[in-house]
Amino acid sequence: MQIVQTLETINVNTDDISVFQYFKDLITKNFTKVIGRKNKIFSFFEENEIPQRRYFLKVLNQKYRKSTNEGIENLQDAHFKTFRLIFEQNNMLKPMLFIKIDFAAGRILMKLSSNEKLFVxxxxxxxxxxxIEYNEMTNILILEYKNE
Known part of the structure:
Protein backbone atom coordinates (compact mmCIF):
# COMPACT_ATOMS: atom_id res chain seq x y z
CA MET A 1 0.00 0.00 0.00
CA GLN A 2 1.27 3.46 -0.91
CA ILE A 3 -0.19 6.73 0.37
CA VAL A 4 0.52 10.02 -1.39
CA GLN A 5 -0.85 13.34 -0.14
CA THR A 6 -1.24 16.53 -2.13
CA LEU A 7 -2.90 19.77 -1.07
CA GLU A 8 -6.32 18.56 -2.24
CA THR A 9 -6.16 14.75 -2.20
CA ILE A 10 -5.07 11.65 -0.35
CA ASN A 11 -4.19 8.94 -2.86
CA VAL A 12 -4.24 5.35 -1.64
CA ASN A 13 -2.59 3.03 -4.16
CA THR A 14 -2.65 -0.71 -3.58
CA ASP A 15 -2.02 -3.89 -5.53
CA ASP A 16 -3.85 -6.06 -2.98
CA ILE A 17 -7.44 -6.68 -4.09
CA SER A 18 -8.65 -7.45 -0.55
CA VAL A 19 -7.35 -4.10 0.78
CA PHE A 20 -8.87 -2.29 -2.19
CA GLN A 21 -12.24 -4.00 -1.73
CA TYR A 22 -12.24 -3.30 2.03
CA PHE A 23 -11.65 0.44 1.57
CA LYS A 24 -14.00 0.61 -1.43
CA ASP A 25 -16.80 -0.87 0.70
CA LEU A 26 -16.04 1.58 3.52
CA ILE A 27 -16.12 4.55 1.14
CA THR A 28 -19.30 3.59 -0.70
CA LYS A 29 -21.13 2.76 2.54
CA ASN A 30 -20.16 5.89 4.51
CA PHE A 31 -19.86 8.73 1.98
CA THR A 32 -22.40 10.30 -0.37
CA LYS A 33 -20.23 12.10 -2.95
CA VAL A 34 -18.55 9.05 -4.48
CA ILE A 35 -17.51 8.46 -8.07
CA GLY A 36 -15.85 5.27 -9.17
CA ARG A 37 -15.14 2.60 -11.68
CA LYS A 38 -13.84 -0.90 -11.19
CA ASN A 39 -10.22 -0.02 -10.25
CA LYS A 40 -10.58 3.58 -9.09
CA ILE A 41 -12.87 5.40 -6.66
CA PHE A 42 -13.07 9.04 -5.50
CA SER A 43 -14.78 10.45 -2.42
CA PHE A 44 -15.28 14.22 -2.32
CA PHE A 45 -15.54 16.31 0.84
CA GLU A 46 -19.01 16.80 2.29
CA GLU A 47 -19.42 19.05 5.35
CA ASN A 48 -21.80 16.75 7.24
CA GLU A 49 -19.52 13.68 6.85
CA ILE A 50 -16.57 14.92 8.92
CA PRO A 51 -16.93 12.23 11.67
CA GLN A 52 -17.06 9.43 9.07
CA ARG A 53 -14.06 10.90 7.25
CA ARG A 54 -12.04 11.09 10.47
CA TYR A 55 -12.94 7.47 11.24
CA PHE A 56 -11.91 6.43 7.71
CA LEU A 57 -8.53 8.16 8.15
CA LYS A 58 -8.06 6.42 11.51
CA VAL A 59 -8.74 3.01 9.94
CA LEU A 60 -6.50 3.86 6.97
CA ASN A 61 -3.69 4.84 9.34
CA GLN A 62 -4.06 1.56 11.28
CA LYS A 63 -3.94 -0.55 8.09
CA TYR A 64 -0.97 1.42 6.81
CA ARG A 65 0.85 1.05 10.15
CA LYS A 66 0.32 -2.75 10.04
CA SER A 67 1.84 -3.03 6.57
CA THR A 68 4.75 -0.56 6.91
CA ASN A 69 5.32 -0.08 10.68
CA GLU A 70 4.97 3.68 10.10
CA GLY A 71 2.05 6.04 10.55
CA ILE A 72 0.71 8.47 7.97
CA GLU A 73 1.94 12.02 8.54
CA ASN A 74 -0.23 15.17 8.53
CA LEU A 75 -3.63 13.56 9.11
CA GLN A 76 -5.03 16.24 11.42
CA ASP A 77 -6.71 18.25 8.61
CA ALA A 78 -6.77 15.50 5.99
CA HIS A 79 -10.52 14.91 6.37
CA PHE A 80 -11.10 18.00 4.18
CA LYS A 81 -9.31 16.37 1.24
CA THR A 82 -10.66 14.23 -1.58
CA PHE A 83 -9.96 10.54 -1.05
CA ARG A 84 -8.74 8.66 -4.09
CA LEU A 85 -8.45 4.86 -3.93
CA ILE A 86 -6.68 3.07 -6.79
CA PHE A 87 -6.15 -0.63 -7.43
CA GLU A 88 -3.00 -1.19 -9.48
CA GLN A 89 -2.58 -4.54 -11.14
CA ASN A 90 1.09 -5.28 -11.74
CA ASN A 91 0.65 -7.94 -14.41
CA MET A 92 -2.21 -6.30 -16.26
CA LEU A 93 -2.07 -6.35 -20.05
CA LYS A 94 -2.02 -2.91 -21.57
CA PRO A 95 -2.95 -2.22 -25.17
CA MET A 96 -0.24 -1.03 -27.53
CA LEU A 97 -1.12 1.08 -30.51
CA PHE A 98 1.00 1.19 -33.64
CA ILE A 99 0.28 4.38 -35.52
CA LYS A 100 1.98 5.78 -38.61
CA ILE A 101 1.68 9.55 -38.63
CA ASP A 102 1.96 11.92 -41.59
CA PHE A 103 1.50 15.68 -41.75
CA ALA A 104 -0.14 17.27 -44.78
CA ALA A 105 -1.58 20.79 -45.36
CA GLY A 106 -3.16 21.49 -41.98
CA ARG A 107 -3.97 17.85 -41.32
CA ILE A 108 -2.54 15.04 -39.26
CA LEU A 109 -3.04 11.63 -40.88
CA MET A 110 -2.90 8.63 -38.55
CA LYS A 111 -2.80 5.13 -40.00
CA LEU A 112 -3.84 2.78 -37.18
CA SER A 113 -2.69 -0.85 -37.21
CA SER A 114 -6.18 -2.00 -36.20
CA ASN A 115 -9.67 -0.62 -35.65
CA GLU A 116 -9.12 1.19 -32.33
CA LYS A 117 -12.54 2.68 -31.56
CA LEU A 118 -11.61 3.60 -27.98
CA PHE A 119 -8.60 5.61 -29.18
CA VAL A 120 -10.69 7.33 -31.85
CA ILE A 132 -11.98 14.73 -37.25
CA GLU A 133 -12.72 12.01 -39.79
CA TYR A 134 -12.23 8.30 -39.28
CA ASN A 135 -12.52 5.62 -41.95
CA GLU A 136 -13.12 2.21 -40.34
CA MET A 137 -12.37 0.35 -43.57
CA THR A 138 -8.85 1.77 -43.94
CA ASN A 139 -8.24 2.56 -40.23
CA ILE A 140 -7.18 6.11 -41.10
CA LEU A 141 -7.89 8.98 -38.73
CA ILE A 142 -7.64 12.51 -40.13
CA LEU A 143 -7.36 15.41 -37.71
CA GLU A 144 -7.54 18.93 -39.10
CA TYR A 145 -5.67 21.32 -36.85
CA LYS A 146 -5.68 25.09 -36.60
CA ASN A 147 -2.64 27.26 -36.06
CA GLU A 148 -3.59 29.51 -33.18
Missing part, protein backbone atom coordinates in the same frame (compact mmCIF):
# COMPACT_ATOMS: atom_id res chain seq x y z
CA UNK A 121 -13.34 8.25 -29.26
CA UNK A 122 -10.63 9.64 -26.98
CA UNK A 123 -9.18 11.77 -29.81
CA UNK A 124 -12.66 13.05 -30.74
CA UNK A 125 -13.37 14.04 -27.12
CA UNK A 126 -9.98 15.67 -26.65
CA UNK A 127 -10.03 17.63 -29.93
CA UNK A 128 -13.68 18.69 -29.88
CA UNK A 129 -13.00 22.00 -31.64
CA UNK A 130 -11.28 20.31 -34.59
CA UNK A 131 -12.68 18.46 -37.57
Missing amino acids: TYIRNYFQDHN
Whole structure:
Protein backbone atom coordinates (compact mmCIF):
# COMPACT_ATOMS: atom_id res chain seq x y z
CA MET A 1 0.00 0.00 0.00
CA GLN A 2 1.27 3.46 -0.91
CA ILE A 3 -0.19 6.73 0.37
CA VAL A 4 0.52 10.02 -1.39
CA GLN A 5 -0.85 13.34 -0.14
CA THR A 6 -1.24 16.53 -2.13
CA LEU A 7 -2.90 19.77 -1.07
CA GLU A 8 -6.32 18.56 -2.24
CA THR A 9 -6.16 14.75 -2.20
CA ILE A 10 -5.07 11.65 -0.35
CA ASN A 11 -4.19 8.94 -2.86
CA VAL A 12 -4.24 5.35 -1.64
CA ASN A 13 -2.59 3.03 -4.16
CA THR A 14 -2.65 -0.71 -3.58
CA ASP A 15 -2.02 -3.89 -5.53
CA ASP A 16 -3.85 -6.06 -2.98
CA ILE A 17 -7.44 -6.68 -4.09
CA SER A 18 -8.65 -7.45 -0.55
CA VAL A 19 -7.35 -4.10 0.78
CA PHE A 20 -8.87 -2.29 -2.19
CA GLN A 21 -12.24 -4.00 -1.73
CA TYR A 22 -12.24 -3.30 2.03
CA PHE A 23 -11.65 0.44 1.57
CA LYS A 24 -14.00 0.61 -1.43
CA ASP A 25 -16.80 -0.87 0.70
CA LEU A 26 -16.04 1.58 3.52
CA ILE A 27 -16.12 4.55 1.14
CA THR A 28 -19.30 3.59 -0.70
CA LYS A 29 -21.13 2.76 2.54
CA ASN A 30 -20.16 5.89 4.51
CA PHE A 31 -19.86 8.73 1.98
CA THR A 32 -22.40 10.30 -0.37
CA LYS A 33 -20.23 12.10 -2.95
CA VAL A 34 -18.55 9.05 -4.48
CA ILE A 35 -17.51 8.46 -8.07
CA GLY A 36 -15.85 5.27 -9.17
CA ARG A 37 -15.14 2.60 -11.68
CA LYS A 38 -13.84 -0.90 -11.19
CA ASN A 39 -10.22 -0.02 -10.25
CA LYS A 40 -10.58 3.58 -9.09
CA ILE A 41 -12.87 5.40 -6.66
CA PHE A 42 -13.07 9.04 -5.50
CA SER A 43 -14.78 10.45 -2.42
CA PHE A 44 -15.28 14.22 -2.32
CA PHE A 45 -15.54 16.31 0.84
CA GLU A 46 -19.01 16.80 2.29
CA GLU A 47 -19.42 19.05 5.35
CA ASN A 48 -21.80 16.75 7.24
CA GLU A 49 -19.52 13.68 6.85
CA ILE A 50 -16.57 14.92 8.92
CA PRO A 51 -16.93 12.23 11.67
CA GLN A 52 -17.06 9.43 9.07
CA ARG A 53 -14.06 10.90 7.25
CA ARG A 54 -12.04 11.09 10.47
CA TYR A 55 -12.94 7.47 11.24
CA PHE A 56 -11.91 6.43 7.71
CA LEU A 57 -8.53 8.16 8.15
CA LYS A 58 -8.06 6.42 11.51
CA VAL A 59 -8.74 3.01 9.94
CA LEU A 60 -6.50 3.86 6.97
CA ASN A 61 -3.69 4.84 9.34
CA GLN A 62 -4.06 1.56 11.28
CA LYS A 63 -3.94 -0.55 8.09
CA TYR A 64 -0.97 1.42 6.81
CA ARG A 65 0.85 1.05 10.15
CA LYS A 66 0.32 -2.75 10.04
CA SER A 67 1.84 -3.03 6.57
CA THR A 68 4.75 -0.56 6.91
CA ASN A 69 5.32 -0.08 10.68
CA GLU A 70 4.97 3.68 10.10
CA GLY A 71 2.05 6.04 10.55
CA ILE A 72 0.71 8.47 7.97
CA GLU A 73 1.94 12.02 8.54
CA ASN A 74 -0.23 15.17 8.53
CA LEU A 75 -3.63 13.56 9.11
CA GLN A 76 -5.03 16.24 11.42
CA ASP A 77 -6.71 18.25 8.61
CA ALA A 78 -6.77 15.50 5.99
CA HIS A 79 -10.52 14.91 6.37
CA PHE A 80 -11.10 18.00 4.18
CA LYS A 81 -9.31 16.37 1.24
CA THR A 82 -10.66 14.23 -1.58
CA PHE A 83 -9.96 10.54 -1.05
CA ARG A 84 -8.74 8.66 -4.09
CA LEU A 85 -8.45 4.86 -3.93
CA ILE A 86 -6.68 3.07 -6.79
CA PHE A 87 -6.15 -0.63 -7.43
CA GLU A 88 -3.00 -1.19 -9.48
CA GLN A 89 -2.58 -4.54 -11.14
CA ASN A 90 1.09 -5.28 -11.74
CA ASN A 91 0.65 -7.94 -14.41
CA MET A 92 -2.21 -6.30 -16.26
CA LEU A 93 -2.07 -6.35 -20.05
CA LYS A 94 -2.02 -2.91 -21.57
CA PRO A 95 -2.95 -2.22 -25.17
CA MET A 96 -0.24 -1.03 -27.53
CA LEU A 97 -1.12 1.08 -30.51
CA PHE A 98 1.00 1.19 -33.64
CA ILE A 99 0.28 4.38 -35.52
CA LYS A 100 1.98 5.78 -38.61
CA ILE A 101 1.68 9.55 -38.63
CA ASP A 102 1.96 11.92 -41.59
CA PHE A 103 1.50 15.68 -41.75
CA ALA A 104 -0.14 17.27 -44.78
CA ALA A 105 -1.58 20.79 -45.36
CA GLY A 106 -3.16 21.49 -41.98
CA ARG A 107 -3.97 17.85 -41.32
CA ILE A 108 -2.54 15.04 -39.26
CA LEU A 109 -3.04 11.63 -40.88
CA MET A 110 -2.90 8.63 -38.55
CA LYS A 111 -2.80 5.13 -40.00
CA LEU A 112 -3.84 2.78 -37.18
CA SER A 113 -2.69 -0.85 -37.21
CA SER A 114 -6.18 -2.00 -36.20
CA ASN A 115 -9.67 -0.62 -35.65
CA GLU A 116 -9.12 1.19 -32.33
CA LYS A 117 -12.54 2.68 -31.56
CA LEU A 118 -11.61 3.60 -27.98
CA PHE A 119 -8.60 5.61 -29.18
CA VAL A 120 -10.69 7.33 -31.85
CA THR A 121 -13.34 8.25 -29.26
CA TYR A 122 -10.63 9.64 -26.98
CA ILE A 123 -9.18 11.77 -29.81
CA ARG A 124 -12.66 13.05 -30.74
CA ASN A 125 -13.37 14.04 -27.12
CA TYR A 126 -9.98 15.67 -26.65
CA PHE A 127 -10.03 17.63 -29.93
CA GLN A 128 -13.68 18.69 -29.88
CA ASP A 129 -13.00 22.00 -31.64
CA HIS A 130 -11.28 20.31 -34.59
CA ASN A 131 -12.68 18.46 -37.57
CA ILE A 132 -11.98 14.73 -37.25
CA GLU A 133 -12.72 12.01 -39.79
CA TYR A 134 -12.23 8.30 -39.28
CA ASN A 135 -12.52 5.62 -41.95
CA GLU A 136 -13.12 2.21 -40.34
CA MET A 137 -12.37 0.35 -43.57
CA THR A 138 -8.85 1.77 -43.94
CA ASN A 139 -8.24 2.56 -40.23
CA ILE A 140 -7.18 6.11 -41.10
CA LEU A 141 -7.89 8.98 -38.73
CA ILE A 142 -7.64 12.51 -40.13
CA LEU A 143 -7.36 15.41 -37.71
CA GLU A 144 -7.54 18.93 -39.10
CA TYR A 145 -5.67 21.32 -36.85
CA LYS A 146 -5.68 25.09 -36.60
CA ASN A 147 -2.64 27.26 -36.06
CA GLU A 148 -3.59 29.51 -33.18
